[in-house]
Amino acid sequence: MNGVARGFTAQEFEQRLLRAQQLMAMARLDALLLTTEPEVRYFTGFLTRFWESPTRPWFLLVPATGKPVAVIPTIGAELMGKTWIEDIRTWRSPDLADDGVALLADAIRNLVGNGGRIGLPTGHETLLRMPLQDFQALSQKLTPLQLVGDDDILRRLRMVKSPAEIDKIETACAIGGRAFERVGDIAKEGIGLEEVFRRFQMVCLEEGADWVPYLAGGAGKNGYADVISPAAAAPLNRGDVLMLDTGLVWDGYFCDFDRNFAIGESDETASRAHQNLVEATQAGFEVAKPGARAADLFHAMDRIVTGGKGTSEVGRLGHGLGMQLTEWPSLIPDDYTVLEEGMVLTLEPGIETGRGRMMVHEENIVITRDGARWLTDTAEPALPAIG
């Protein structure tokens, strides 16, 4: 539908593996143990919505040399067999006596022997997707092998996107953009936000989304009270500001951006806020280039939305984006991550429009050699009226 191919070449996975193994050597790690959907997918291409089921653990081992080894439930063998992974070990999960722990321990010993250090993602924004009691059993079984942090290798790798990954995110952004152009058809005075949410998801699918894992929004006079509440049934009123924020997926990659609309007519407060927000994303865009720090983007936007007071209750003014709706880094004063070519970010300033009222605006960008490039078809400064 858009000329961008699904999937990745084997070369792409080879390059990811090579970079991982270079970083592992520097960190003196003999293997990585991965348990979450994006981590497993990053090295394998294993793409399925089946992770929605929390029942079964899945494991991927990345050795110091050679290809990754999958230790997974039998139900995934067929699909994993279609990826570039060759060594696939399975057990019939769920197994209440041993849900893959012995098989995993054996696979680890096969790869690294009885000594060595196995790295796991343990830092901010990570989690271990296996039962804690199984992890403790694994640790004991593997002694004197050490289970340690991964030196943020997964974060460092995933933060910089390949051209093929950027194409997928840009495809998702284009789908979202076409969907936002149709909001005027589904939202107007008298229609409940709940119905707008339902219809907007349908429009995202119709425009080409594979699925719509995330939709948030709000509506009210001069803004909204928060940006994470489910949609209310109450009808939109003339003069409300409506905001829709979508995280839709194409081929396993997200876009994450929003649009604001005035229902029928906008008043001065909302219009001025919207203009400031668009100006703030522009200011963030201008400093977003290789060598700048995440914090620099925060300050560039914060100067416009708060005059430099840094008081956003949301906690940040943007973030990384890719296989997950939100990824490293965070656009906050304390995140000194240095931007590199290939990083994909959201610029997401918020502004207080009154007591307990706010407006937010969000665009997506990619860092290129010469500066940032918009992945979204950016919003105009004037708040658009619909309905």
Added chain:
Amino acid sequence: MNGVARGFTAQEFEQRLLRAQQLMAMARLDALLLTTEPEVRYFTGFLTRFWESPTRPWFLLVPATGKPVAVIPTIGAELMGKTWIEDIRTWRSPDLADDGVALLADAIRNLVGNGGRIGLPTGHETLLRMPLQDFQALSQKLTPLQLVGDDDILRRLRMVKSPAEIDKIETACAIGGRAFERVGDIAKEGIGLEEVFRRFQMVCLEEGADWVPYLAGGAGKNGYADVISPAAAAPLNRGDVLMLDTGLVWDGYFCDFDRNFAIGESDETASRAHQNLVEATQAGFEVAKPGARAADLFHAMDRIVTGGKGTSEVGRLGHGLGMQLTEWPSLIPDDYTVLEEGMVLTLEPGIETGRGRMMVHEENIVITRDGARWLTDTAEPALPAIG
């Protein structure tokens, strides 16, 4: 739209808390520490799709007496403030220096003092949704307080649904049922499975789903190779069997069932398999009553689909269902969970139809005092032809 109210009464949350505290007393636990979406929602009603973002940790403490205490990012304060929870402590997350650990440790000490035992879900199908390094820092900070397993209290509580929860699941099932009735409008010879997936999600939304977190399926001559692969672009052929399996959500509760269709015409193998599968769900239904064990349902269905050999590669023939797509128990030979009134289950037999080919069928039931009750409008034994 259906007479079922959104949300729950405060009484419902009080009863959940009371039952939890009774079980905690028996297990000598001074508090529970919860970190995942369904666990936090179970005691609070905090419902948002914002958990799609992995960035921020969220914590809920359930004390031995008194109401739960939420320790959460500021971005969730407004929404948590609308629930029945009163004690809400917040920090501006993400905070790279301390993402809520000190605040959580203080809250735990406030509740239980310097001694005592804090229970966490650590068994099968659980995970700890916080960075491992933060959990280790928390453990150290709290010493000599002990962080131990929760004696499966969360599992035991969540496995038995209240009438209000069952109403929500039944509402989701009804939406799914109406969507399946419309598959003939969107699937026929020449249309790709990818397009069928896209259209079917739109139909689910149009019929009333809040969102569609899960859709799986397959298509092929006499069945499909697996049930977790993403949809292929290749067009459906006359004589294919098409299966769609949806986990759609209404007010935070899932249905999880599938339907099979013959494209144009069905052949003998697929028709016979479908009839066996429907017969198997009927056999599972008949033994599903208070006092029966999960394993009994497995054997009742397995006798029909394999003649009692128990060789399903999927690993189980059904499971619990509720706030998550799959919940405890599992219908496997080794799960001796005793069924109780209020449990909601899927019956999901699979059958081999050829080398590397299978068909699956799934219905949803609730256990009542007198036996099972269908939550889904059950499939006819005859494989329906469409298109």
